[in-house]
Amino acid sequence: MSVVWNFPLFTVVFSLFSGVLCMMLSPRAARNYTIAYESVLIVMVGCVLRCTYVTGEAFTYPMGEFPAPWGNEIRAGTLEALIAFLFLVIMLCSIIGGYHFLRQDIDESKQNLYFTLLNLMTAALMAITWTNDVFTGYVFLEILTLTSCGVLIVREIGRTTLAAVRYMILNLLGSGLFLLGLVLLYDISGHLLMVPMRESLAQLAEDPAAIPAISLSVGILTIGLGIKSGMFPFHFWMPDTYGWATPTSASVLSSLVSKAYVFLLFKIYIRAIGLEVLQKTPLLHLLMAVGILGMIIGSVSALRASTINQMVAFSSAAQVGYIYMGIGLGTAAGFAAAMFQILAHALTKSLLFLTTPYLAEVSGDSLKFSALQGSGHRDHLAGVYFTIGALSMIGIPIFAGFSAKLMFSQAAVLSSRPSRTTMVLLVMSALAVSSLLNGVYFVRTLIRIYSGQDEDSGKDAKGKGRSRYGYVGAGLVLIAGNIFLGLFSWMIADLIYQGLWMFT
C-alpha cells in the first residue's frame, strides 16, 4: 500500500514532465518514449485499482505538507482507478493504432509536439480523474481544452483549422460557464474541496429559499460541461471535430476528452453537491430530458450524415445522451449504468474511429458512403473491426453495448422514485427507439461496405506493403476489452458499485 499510495501523484507529475521532455526529442524517440511511459502508467494505475478493490477503501493523498482544505488533495477510489485505467489503455491503443496516419497527416518537424500534447492531455485526464478539489479540476480542464484544440489543428488543412476554431470557441464558452458556476458555488459554500462543499451546501439546502441559488449555480456549471462534452443542444460541433481530425485525435477526443468532462460533472454532482441537494433541484429531470432528446436527435442526425465519420460522430452525440440519461435517473443503478456506458462507449468509439480511415484508404481516400461501397472486401481486417464496433454500438449481446443498455433498463425498472411508471416507460421507449435507429444506420453502413465487390484494384495499391501490426494489436486489445465488458459485465458492475459506495 505504502508505495501504491504515491502512484496517483506520479501519474500526474510524470505525465507533465514527459510532455515537456517530448518537445526535446526526435519524433521517433518521442513516440517510443510515449509508448513506454504510458505502459508504465497503465501498470501503476492497475496497481492502484487492485489495491483499492482489495482493501475496499478509497484513499486521499495530500499534495504537500498542508492538509486538505488549505492545500490541494487528490483521491483514489475504485471508480477513479477504473476510469483512469481505461483512459490510459485507450490512449495507448489510439497512439499505436493510428500511428500510420499520424505520420502521413503531421509534418515531420511537428510530430514530437503532437506527442507533447498527448502527454499533457494524459496528465490532465489523470488529474481530472483523481482530483478531490473542484478548482484543481478547472485548472486541468484548461489544459485539456487547449491540448484538444492542439491535436485537432495539427493536421493543418483548412477543415481542421476551421473545426478547431469552432471547437475552441465553444470549449472556451464552456470553460467560462463552468468557472462562473464554480465561483458562484464557492461564494455560497466557502469551499473548493469537494466534501466540505457538500456538507456546507447540505446545511444551506435545509432552507428552501436557498434552492434557487444552488440550482442556478449548478445549472450554469452543468451547461458549461455539457457544451464541452456534447450534451444534446450543443452536440453540433461533433461531426466536424471528429470527422476531420487525424484518427488518433478523433479517437482520443471522442473516447477520452468528452468522457473526462462527463466524469468530472458526475464527480462534482455526487461528491461536491450531494444527491440529497440535487434531488431538491430540477436538474436531474432536466439532465434526463436532454439525455433522451440527445439519444433520439443524435441518431436522427446520424441517419442523415453523408460520410462515415460524421455518422460515427453523431452517434457519439446519441451515446453521450445515454450517459446523461443514466445520471438523470438519480439512483445508484442509474449512475452505475452511466459509468458502464462511459467504459463501453469509449472502447467502441475508439475502435471505430481508428478503423474508418483504413476503409477510406482503400476507397480513394474518401469517407463518403458512395465511395465506401464494397470497401470491406478490399480491406478485410478493417471490415471485420468495423463490424464488431457497429454490432457493439447497436447492442448485440456479448458486446459491451448490450450490457450497457441492459443496465440502463434495469436501472429504470429498479428505480424507486415517485414517478416510477412514467420513468420506466420513458426510458424504455427511448432505449428502444434509439437502438432501432442505431441499428438502421449501422446496418445500412455494414451492408454498404460489404455489398457490390468492386474490382478496381488500383484503389488499394497505396495501402499494400507496409506493416499494420500496431493497428492489428490495438484493435485486438480494444475488441478484447469490449467483449470482456460484454461477457463479464457483472465483474465491472461490481467494481463500479464499490467505487460509487466509496464516493459518498
Place this chain on the structure above:
Amino acid sequence: MKNRFLDWLYKDQDLLSGITDVVEKPDISRSELKEIMRSAEEEYDNRPEVREAIGRDRDRFRSLYMIVALVSCIALTLVLLYTVGLTSNYGMENPRTLEVVRRYVEDGLQETGAVNIVSGMILDYRAFDTLGESHVLFTALICVMILLRIDSKNQRTEYEDYYKVQTDSYFDLSSDPILRLICAVIIPCILLYGIYILLNGQNSPGGGFSGGAVLGAGMILFSAAFGFDTVDRFFTLRVSNIITFVSLAFYSFAKGYVFFMGANGLDAHIPKGTPGAIFSGGLILPLDVAVGCVVGCTMFGFYSLFRRGNIGGRV
C-alpha cells in the same frame, strides 16, 4: 450563406481547398493573388444552386442569427445577474466559509516564509494548481507553434516572403536612430525591473507570471528596435526550448519532491529563510524564477511566431 454553411457541415470536401491552393503559386503580385482568390470565391458563389440558396437565405439567416445571438446574450446576462443577486444572501453567515481564508492570512507568513501571501498561497498551499497553470501556458505555446511555425505544410511562398521583406523594411524601426538610442537606454532598465519583480515575488507584489511578462515585453521591444537578426544571435529556438524544458522540468521535480515528502510525513529539508530577505520562502524564489523564464520565453515566442512564423532563425 446558410447553404454554404450546411455545405461545409455535411459535405466531405475541404471548403478552403480551392482557395488556399492558389496561394502556393509563386511569382505573382499581391493584386493578382487577391484577384485569383476573389475569383475562386466568386466561382463558388456563382454556382447556380449556391447563388439561389444565398439569395434566398442570406438576409433571413443573418437577421435570425443576430436576433438569436442578442436574445441569448441578454438572457444569459439576466440569469447571471439574478444568480449573483441570490447568492449575496449566503456565505458570510456560514461560519465555515472563512475557515480556509483565515489560515492563509493569519498563518501564511509563518508557514511559508513569504511576506507576499498570494505567492505563499499559489506556490506553497495550492502549489498543485499552479503546477497545472504553468503548464497551461506551455500548452498554449505548443499550440501556437503547431499552428504558425513554418513547415512543409504551411510554407510561405516566395511571393509572400518577398512581400514580407518589403513591408518589413518599410515598417522596420531598426534604422531609426532615435528609437535605437532610447531603447538602448531603457531596455536594460526594463529587463532589470523584470528581474527585480521576479526575485521579489515572495516579499512584494509580483512573482513569476508578472516578472516573466515584463522580461518578455523587454525582449519584444529589443527585437523591434534592433531587428530579429540581433536577437537570433543569442535566442534561437534551441535556446528557448532548453530554457523552457529546464524550468518546467525543475518545477515538476521540485514540486513532485515536496508533494511526495509532505504526503509521506517526511521532512523536505527546505529552509524557509528570514521573511523579507531575498532568500526566503523556501522554494518560492526558485519556482518564481522558473515560471518567469517560461512566461518570458512564451511571450517572446508568441510575438516571434506571429511575426515571422518561427522562433529563432529560418527553419
